[in-house]
Amino acid sequence: MIEKTIAMLGVPMDLGGGRRGVDMGPSAIRIAGLEGRVRDLGLKFEDRGNVPVDQPESLDPVDSDARFLDEIAGACVDLRDRVGELLATDRFPLVIGGDHSIACGTVAGLSRHHHERGEKIGLIWFDAHADMNTPETSPSGNIHGMPLASCLGRGPAALTELSGSAPIVSPENAVLVGVRSVDAEERRLVKEFGLEVFTMREIDMLGIHEVMKRAIEIATRGTAGFHLSFDLDGTDPSVAPGVGTPVPGGTTWRESHLVMEHSAASGAMLGLEMTEINPILDDGNQTAQAAVELILSALGKSVL
Numbered sequence: 001m002i003e004k005t006i007a008m009l010g011v012p013m014d015l016g017g018g019r020r021g022v023d024m025g026p027s028a029i030r031i032a033g034l035e036g037r038v039r040d041l042g043l044k045f046e047d048r049g050n051v052p053v054d055q056p057e058s059l060d061p062v063d064s065d066a067r068f069l070d071e072i073a074g075a076c077v078d079l080r081d082r083v084g085e086l087l088a089t090d091r092f093p094l095v096i097g098g099d100h101s102i103a104c105g106t107v108a109g110l111s112r113h114h115h116e117r118g119e120k121i122g123l124i125w126f127d128a129h130a131d132m133n134t135p136e137t138s139p140s141g142n143i144h145g146m147p148l149a150s151c152l153g154r155g156p157a158a159l160t161e162l163s164g165s166a167p168i169v170s171p172e173n174a175v176l177v178g179v180r181s182v183d184a185e186e187r188r189l190v191k192e193f194g195l196e197v198f199t200m201r202e203i204d205m206l207g208i209h210e211v212m213k214r215a216i217e218i219a220t221r222g223t224a225g226f227h228l229s230f231d232l233d234g235t236d237p238s239v240a241p242g243v244g245t246p247v248p249g250g251t252t253w254r255e256s257h258l259v260m261e262h263s264a265a266s267g268a269m270l271g272l273e274m275t276e277i278n279p280i281l282d283d284g285n286q287t288a289q290a291a292v293e294l295i296l297s298a299l300g301k302s303v304l
């Protein structure tokens with residue numbers, strides 16, 4: 001169990017994807033009863049509200065290879081600083097999106113905090129997609145397909161330089177888990193970085209237990225610990241139907257929980273982020289409810 005106070009930050013970001021609705025993710029998670037459920041575990045919990053983010057309708061429509069970059073980078077600066085404040089006051093940051101572009105801010109906040117203490121961080125990126133596009137390679141210009149590349153140092157300077165020391169995370173301490181949809185140009189960048197990737201094939205062949213064991217080893221090698229950036233679309237659509245870009249063939253309910261349980265058991269998780277919940281595409285509020293159950297497992301809930 002995490003002894004620190006869990007501090008939730010909502011980031012109602014809906015500028016990084018092509019489909020509206022994920023800005024409602026933080027509300028859906030609150031309505032699913034996150035606070036009460038975390039307190040029921042005996043943990044201390046604070047809801048720190050939302051980071052302000054503009055609504056796309058209030059902005060000029062843009063056709064660009066990195067849509068809404070200024071607004072996304074601005075929110076990420078705010079998020080980075082708030083995550084830094086939480087860490088400085090010994091809180092455990094729990095960031096709720098919003099689309100996955102917010103990870104640039106979360107990871108930068110963690111990275112900067114530890115860098116100032118002479119430490120590195122690791123990164124476990126759980127996702128159906130690689131999120132390894134750049135403005136040059138992205139077919140859509142949607143920044144939620146670019147945050148992992150940005151964290152590893154490739155992308156717009158407004159994102160890659162967020163932590164003040166590029167790259168935000170060293171590729172040798174980053175690992176992708178759950179992937180099953182990768183663009184050709186992303187594949188090239190994954191290979192160039194030598195990034196460790198556990199696709200669904202490896203999960204099927206090795207089992208999620210072995211995959212998480214290896215992923216945690218990579219993310220903790222020479223680091224102060226790791227951040228878990230969890231895109232709900234990494235789980236199978238039968239578990240989490242309410243996501244912007246569902247892809248069949250993801251992790252089952254139990255495999256998804258084992259990702260969380262292993263992260264908790266490692267004692268090395270520095271922060272947790274859940275992204276891409278889209279209540280408009282959901283069936284009732286079942287995706288947010290699944291997200292709450294997964295968060296509880298990550299915070300140390302176990303059957304016995």
Ligand SMILES: [Mn+2]
Binds near residue numbers: 144
């Ligand atoms: Mn993602």
